[in-house]
Amino acid sequence: MDSSSNRSVPATVRRWSLSEDTLVEGDPDGPLQVVSRWGEVHLGGADEVVRELLRRMSFGPVSLANIARGTGAVEQRLTGVLELLGGSLVHSLALHDGQAPLLSAVPVSPTAAFRSAPIPPGRPVRLSRFATLRTVEGELVVDAPGASYQVHLHQPLATRVAAALGVPAPVHQLRPGSPAPTPVVADIVEFLVAAAVVVVGEPDGHFAEDRDPVLRLWAHHELLFHTRSRSRHADPPSxxxxxxxxxxxxxxxxxxxxxxxxxxxxxxxxxxxxxxxxxxxxxxxxxxxxxxxxxxxxxxxxxxxxxxxxxxxxxxxxxxxxxxxxxxxxxxxxxxxxxxxxxxxxxxxxxxxxxxxxxxxxxxxxxxxxxxxxxxxxxxxxxxxxxxxxxxxxxxxxxxxxxxxxxxxxxxxxxxxxxxxxxxxxxxxxxxxxxxxxxxxxxxxxxxxxxxxxxxxxxxxxxxxxxxxxxxxxxx
The missing domain is CATH 3.40.109.10 (NADH Oxidase)
Structure with missing residues (x-):
């Protein structure tokens, strides 16, 4: 992805938006409060650029480059604001075609933190054994009990990549069902790993969650029921x-x-x-x-x-x-x-x-x-x-x-x-x-x-x- 890849021209672009239940409150010249179901985040001394970022994110996914106008210092400051928002921030991944995002990660925890990093070459990747694919309000979503995000698959390519992850394989061997640039597939997988619904294998090819003595005590449906009946869910209420x-x-x-x-x-x-x-x-x-x-x-x-x-x-x-x-x-x-x-x-x-x-x-x-x-x-x-x-x-x-x-x-x-x-x-x-x-x-x-x-x-x-x-x- 553009925030972590070594490629000179990123295959995809990251975008951000505020979750649907998040409001931005405050006076035009005073401090701002970002209010969500998790509580409030106070932003003192928010300048015009920060206010514009929050305003645009209230309407949908935006890229920092469109706000910062190519200024590295401004983009770095805006990145700091995004890190403060945590559980109020929806992360999206899109192509450079100006169309809707490929997929988005919606926070389901107040401590949600999206940390993306390149996947080591040759390591197998797969959906977590606790992950589920289902429909929510007309879209396919992927979620897992331990994940702080619910991933919405907006485009067919993202759906095909998610389905291909049912079988462990290195990224370059994934077969999403139709021709797709390997860098784009890699960025989608990296995004899913950051959302904690896809896991990366160890150097020996095994997966840590299969060996974890605590996780081995839990059946998929029991852990899912526990987390969803307590707190971690993004579905609409009754x-x-x-x-x-x-x-x-x-x-x-x-x-x-x-x-x-x-x-x-x-x-x-x-x-x-x-x-x-x-x-x-x-x-x-x-x-x-x-x-x-x-x-x-x-x-x-x-x-x-x-x-x-x-x-x-x-x-x-x-x-x-x-x-x-x-x-x-x-x-x-x-x-x-x-x-x-x-x-x-x-x-x-x-x-x-x-x-x-x-x-x-x-x-x-x-x-x-x-x-x-x-x-x-x-x-x-x-x-x-x-x-x-x-x-x-x-x-x-x-x-x-x-x-x-x-x-x-x-x-x-x-x-x-x-x-x-x-x-x-x-x-x-x-x-x-x-x-x-x-x-x-x-x-x-x-x-x-x-x-x-x-x-x-x-x-x-x-x-x-x-x-x-x-x-x-x-x-x-």
Missing amino acids: EALVSGALAAPPTVCKPVPAGKRFPLPRPEPRPAGADEPSLTALLESEHGCPELSDRMLTLEQLGGLLYRSARVRSVRPAYLHTGTSHEASQRPYFNVACLYELEIYVSVGRCAGLPEAVYHYDPLDHVLTMVNDDRAAPGILLDMAKVAAGGVRRPPALLTLTSRMERVAWIFGGAAYATTLTHVGALQQTLYLVAKAMGLSAHAVPVDASGTVDRLLRIDSPAEVSVGECVLDSLG
Whole structure:
């Protein structure tokens, strides 16, 4: 690239622009503030050239040469300003044809730093094993969990080069699918390396990320999920919330499915601590996964557990920090913004008063609705739970937790699934403690296998997806 190449005539030109969420504020004669989602950068003593640079970068990619007019000292000063902007600065690479850039690197971290350097001759290069290619708003993008940039591939040549990097090879051996000048291909690869979505091999041909003892612990999808659900993402927020695409927020409870209904007993109110251990005693007692028994649950036990752990206590309007209102419910377990997107399904094998079947729990009316009366269905799910629990007997019942993603995604966008998993843990902990207080056993097990659970629950995936399970048993 022109900033680091030894060629007298660079094959490409670097351009810079401000990210879409960045604003430049300040008086014409006073200090300037560059404001983005990461915070503010104060530029005191900004002269006319710096102000012109910021003004032009607000409209799109510009080259420093067009601002500095061939003056090396001015260009050096502007380079210093660019280094201060960090996470507010979009880096682009273009040809000398005045057309749109080949590709751009959009910052996804406040500490983003774009450091380009020539690739040592003969070293293999490839996409990081954690990198993904996907479409965002009509463009192909490349991102990786550890990268501080998301790379947008604007032109077909950049796309072909990125695709060719799926196979390790030195730059001069890359085959981007159609004739392309080697210097241009080299500059594109160098740009992708600077954005940390492409890695350079060691002299022995191996790649450091394949040998890293920490990175080897992570599967691609797990590391990607972790970083994208926490902070490093450049995708737009929930479209439903931004555009008002939903005529109304999703309902507090899932509409009751068709099927035979079985009202559940409600436990009698009892004084605190009556005939039950205290919360402290429950928390301080030994935790374990007892052997599954051949005992039968009672309808009173099942009804009492669901009532005390997951029923709807009340429904009332709530207001988000954005000013948006929605109907919220109060239930015994923790849930962010009182959205309560989780649903409970009960696979019954042995429960007095209930036929063997799969049921949906209505937390508003405290009723079970039979959703799958095929007697083989609960057996399949209970067998899966038996294996997951390391037992030799089927448990009497299995609670499967699902998430209505629309209920949570319209607010949390890209963090919706991570938020749902937080809620799953809260509900599982509540079920565990309440069951223990009642002389029951409820412990989490991983059950799902190749979509079997979603199919037998007869839910509409991915609008509603299974996210957790609890095996239910009696302690005698």
